[in-house]
Amino acid sequence: MRELTIGKNDAGQRLDRFVAKSLPLLPPTLLQKYIRLKRIKVNGRGAKRDTRLESGDILQLYINDEFFDKPSEENIFLTVFRPQLDIVYEDENLLLVNKRPGLVVHADETEKVNTLINHIQAYLYQKKEWNPKWENAFAPALCNRIDRNTGGIVIAAKNAETLRIINEKIKNHEVEKSYLCITVGRPKPVEGKIAGFLLKDEAKKQVAFYRRPIPGGKTAVTLYRTLETRGPLSLVECRLLTGRTHQIRVSMAEIGCPLLGDGKYGRGDVNRRYGETRQALYSYQLAFPFPTDAGALNYLRGRVFTVADVPFRDKYFPAPETP
Template identity: 65%
Template structure:
């Protein structure tokens, strides 16, 4: 419990507005709940949210200590009252989430609060499964990442052991990730392999595909299969053999078939024609194919998970149903 005495500069304010100013990390809906539960007392008694505070009023706040901290990137999750997560699977070790396009996965210079990781932290904190205020507490972490404007499955580790095992499995390529994308034109052949070398320009945050090795360039291999062709677009399934930055977007653009809606590697004229903003790319299916012991994650071996819907299918491929997509085995 913390106690405050109202001074002249704070007098005249509504109780709920004083709380919002004094405890900026406390979400407004939670503040209202605490007032209703009488965990916020004015002069020793419960009060209403719209009561006007007077000089000398004594406020007693029965609220967790962490809400009295100053806002920082590390405690941004506290300000989220209803985390927005589409959970495909959860156990005591991991979460599999369907990230929607437009959501950034990690806090960055443009967004601190509304990120996938922050929503995960808020979710686990509110479930009392994680708290950064415990000594030596492990922080939930993402095992893979997806571009802001790409949707699809993201793996989050809830324990340090799960993070270690999953990161090793990804490194050893014991997971298969399948993507769906809409590309301009028809792929010829309809099924095949895109292979080359990707070099990243760190300044421009853009990658370039080369046909031959060069210093700093990394091998990039994508297997693809055309699933449908409609209205000048091809729906293509991709199996990433390597996982380079912007690999699918850059390789299909280099092959003459840029992704619909891709503002960096695609065609602005075609994007306007189809009315698409943001690349039509979705990591829609994940398969666990462990060949070595996975410890606490062994129960996931041979299992697969698929999202329920892909945002661009209904608009551009209305006759195609997600159940028709069958990844190579």
């Protein structure tokens, strides 16, 4: 419990608004809940949220110490009161989360609070599985990233050992990531490999594809196979042998079959015709073949995790109805 004394400059304010300004890390919904539960008292008694404070009033705040800290990049997760996560799999070491399109994985220039990592850290904090005050340096972290407008499975490590192992397995190509996408056009051949070099323009946040090595270019290899075609659209499965920024999007565009809804590498006229503003791309399957020792994560060897609901697949390539 902590106490705050109201000075003359704070007098006249509503209780809830004063506490909100004093504790910016405390989520508004949780603040209102604490007032209802009388965990925020004025002069030793419960008070309503619209109580007007007077000079000399003493507030008793029965609130976790973390909420009294100053906001920073490390503790902003505390402002997430109700984490929104679609959990595909969870154990004591990791989380597999189905990220929805439109959500950023980490904070960027457009979003600081509503990020996947903040929701994950808030979830683990509220489950009492993790608290930054218990750790010297470690915080739950993501092992892979997905573009804002792409959906799919993201791996989150709950401890440093898991983070080290998964990062090593990804680096050594021992984690298989498979994507579903819808292309404008029919890939030829229907199954194949796209290999080249990608060069990112940081200013434009756009990637260019080259068939031959280029200074600064990174090797990119994508396997694809066409699953179904209907009219001008094809449902294609892609597997990454390398993990580069925008790899599938720019690679499929290179062979003349850009992704439906892709505003950077796609066809604007087709996107507008179908009313799509996000690329039809989903990291729908994750496999852990682990051909070499995985230490504490050996129990995951051979496991495959799949997202059942891929919205654009069900929209454009629905499964036939069973009689």
